[in-house]
Amino acid sequence: xxxxxxxxxxxxxxxxxxxxxxxxxxxxxxxxxxxxxxxxxxxxxxxxxxxxxxxxxxxxxxxxxxxxxxxxxxxxxxxxxxxxxxxxxxxxxxxxxxxxxxxxxxxxxxxxxxxxxxx
Numbered sequence: 001x002x003x004x005x006x007x008x009x010x011x012x013x014x015x016x017x018x019x020x021x022x023x024x025x026x027x028x029x030x031x032x033x034x035x036x037x038x039x040x041x042x043x044x045x046x047x048x049x050x051x052x053x054x055x056x057x058x059x060x061x062x063x064x065x066x067x068x069x070x071x072x073x074x075x076x077x078x079x080x081x082x083x084x085x086x087x088x089x090x091x092x093x094x095x096x097x098x099x100x101x102x103x104x105x106x107x108x109x110x111x112x113x114x115x116x117x118x119x
Contacts, residue, residue, distance in 0.1 A: 001035045001036060001037055002035065003033075003040065005035070006053040010053055010055065010056075011056060013091065013092050013093075014056075014057070014058055017058055017090050017092055017093050017095065018040070018051055018053070018058060020093040021042075021051060021090070021096065022042065024101055024104045025048075025049055025108065028044075028104060028105050028108035028109075029108060029112070030044065031043060031044050032044075039051065039052045040052075040053070044108055044111040044112055045112050046111045048062065048107040048108055048110060048111030049061060049062050049104065049108075057090060057091045058090045058091070059074075059075075059088075059089065060087070060088045060089075060090045061087045062085075062086050062088075062104060062106075062107040063079075063083055063085055063086075063111065064083055064103065064110065065082075065106075065110050066083070067084050067086075068084075068086060068103065070088070070099060070100070070103075072088040072089055072095060072097075072100070073087065073088055073089075074087055074088070074089045075087040083110065086103070088100065
């Protein structure tokens with residue numbers, strides 16, 4: 001799936017916001033970004049971030065080992081002992097504040113050293 005297809009017919013600010021999201025991830029270290037049918041994935045050793053392009057905002061997600069509170073959080077998925085999927089509602093690049101940047105670094109570190117399964 002071409003990455004550009006996710007942004008077809010969407011406000012230009014979403015593409016700019018996504019570029020900033022990816023730039024922050026790349027500042028953490030080597031990452032791979034690839035588009036799937038319904039989402040865009042950002043992966044280091046494992047998937048740690050991504051986005052779903054909505055009509056007027058990005059559902060930008062991070063995998064974190066802890067639950068957090070932030071005004072832009074709109075949903076948190078509980079993965080049990082593996083951590084949490086934290087979803088932010090981002091519409092413009094300035095929605096990505098310094099705290100979200102720090103959380104991206106934390107998610108990247110977790111992706112480099114993921115918890116081991118006890119299977």
